[in-house]
Amino acid sequence: MRDFHGLIFAYNANPELRELVSVRTAASLPFCGRYRLIDLALSSMRNAGILDVGVIMQRDYQSLLDHIGSGKAWDMSRRSGGLRMLPPFGLPEYHTGNYYGTIEALNSVAAYVRDIPQNHIVLLLGNMCANVDLTAVMRQHIRSGADITAVCADHTPAGEHHRFVVGEDGFVKNMLLYRKGDGEGLPTLEGYIIHKDILLDLMDRCKAQRLNNFHRDALPMFFAEGGKMDVYVHHGYAQIICTVEDYYRANMDMLCSDKRRQIFPADRPVRTKVHEEVSSYYGENAVSHRSLVADDCIIRGELENCIVFPGARIEAGAKIKNSILMRGCQVGENAQLENIIADKHCSFSAGSRLTGSEKLPMVVPKNSQI
């Protein structure tokens, strides 16, 4: 797969992710007990042999830099090529504040894109929660001879999305922007394989017209000129994480064995930065039902429907239900937590009680002491 280059969009921090993105971008949201969301995009590329990858960032990227490091965990620390973290450089003169869209983000690293030695570029979102078999996507892209191949889901994800309607010739005939719920066509996971020259051309034309958005601005130009887009249907779990509810649901979905196996198939492992190397310990009166518990935890209390990241210390008598505890959380004796997303290093004193609603879990910000 020497002729494919990866680009991952990791600049997003949708405001609907609230406190969760006050210290990070969506791509570096902790996921499923030990991962970050971007591990899925990086691992999808790694497992397809794409080792030359640029990660487009904009702000609040310290946690992302810390997590990705040299890219070694994904075999992307290479003597030639490999992983590049791309903060903005050569910003367009009209740029103000956050990137308005992926085209603007691409234009802010246009010099990098221009120097990509490969012909095909694989675009993925850093906040995509799916393990995509990119080998199959690349194969289909070459076979169909399309200019662009879009990765679509086989089911409608939650929230706003764009859909592609495929015509009789097998190529996309119509694009439906900003849809919600089921409808005609296939919902895109906003993963694309695109020829470098076509992408650069769209970037240049958008820049000239001060347009920023890939779907709203660039793709209509592409279709208007008769561009051929093929659609690859990804079978398996897929969700783009844009809101607290998306985040909570995607984590909780991992408690379902079938969905978990779709994200963590044996033949396409998800890689991540390795921290500690010690198993978790369960005490005499510990209870753990329908939960995912990472290493380096000491559990003396009760867990039910929980995702527990490393370093948790759950004291005796504590009861935790339907909750996510990120790295290093401490829960004191007889504390009760329900429908909580506790960010890193929160501590809950003995006997404390905290309950969020099932629909809208309570987010407890990093380092909180309750």
Place this chain on the structure above:
Amino acid sequence: MKKKCIAMLLAGGQGSRLYALTQNEAKPNVPFGGKYRIIDFPLSNCANSGIDTVGVLTQYRPRQLNSYIGNGQPWDLDSADGGVFILPPYQSAGEKGSWFSGTANAIYQNIGFIENYDPENVLILSGDHIYKMDYAKMLREHIEKDAACTIAVLQVSMEEATRFGIMNVGEDGYVCEFEEKPKQPKSDLASMGIYIFNWEKLRAYLTADEQDPNSSKDFGKNIIPNMLAAGEKLWPYRFDGYWRDVGTITSLWDANMDMLSPTLINLYDPEWPIGARSPVCPPHFTGENAEIIHSIVTEGCEVDGHVENSVLSTAAVVKTGAKVIYSVLMPGAVVEEGAVVEYAIIGEDTVIHSGAHVGMPPDGTDAWGVATCGPNVEIRSGAQVPAGAMIYTGEEV
């Protein structure tokens, strides 16, 4: 590049008293304590003690051990001017080449490697002990006492002393006598098989020992007694932490059970991390029916049965209705529905099919022992594996 101290880790022994567990791999590579392999302990101790150059002497079935150690990255031993090096026996020009014939001979054959680093001191370690130890402290004492050799010693009971190499200490605090497994021990200081030698002195004694046709080329039997006889200064470095030899099935099982008690050895100490090379697996999953009591569970495990006083290594599976009691499941071991495993060690990727029963609780008789299944064994549905049994890879049960 001159180094103050480099380490040489003896990892070539067959570990024959682990039987099925070392049928196809070297003892240092045997899984231990959930996340680890035995060799992780000395390697991590080296890294944590600031020793950045480690030669690992391999001989018996080194394939998995070689790939496990790799470039040393999991222990932060992948440095530019040091690192971890696998040192197998080799053939020199015009010579026949030979296996390492003893612990001392193994070091003798690698004098060239050691000289590369021109070290002042050489730390000799073995790959079959579980402990956390700051070798830097031992090295400081070695230098302070101007010793030719410093031997780490552990205080044991007088009954146990008959099983160890025992150091008798003179009034000045230096070792005055060394007795291998004495019937009537005069002291309770047991050698832990960890030595720091002044390299120039060690080289001289190794070279001389090679010329002795009657020598068994062993540190404990030859080099140490020879140094003592010649009046060299040997200093006992007293260690009072947790230390276990895991050379037998019983001691391996015991030491695994010790991992359940952080008061014995704290593996959760961020100041002294024990590194390991492990595949990245999702967190372990506990199902609707899981019951886990006083046990350790590792990433990748799936538990929907009853687990009590046990150690579950990476990706072990305990299915609904299965029971695992006072046992060690090595990586990838599977206990199917309704199977019972008690007082047993189950090797890597071994499957205990539904309804089978492996091991028995102690019955007070001498015949009782921990039941052991080697790696990649299949225990068929409904089979009974008695206490103390040893099931080898390839055997049908």
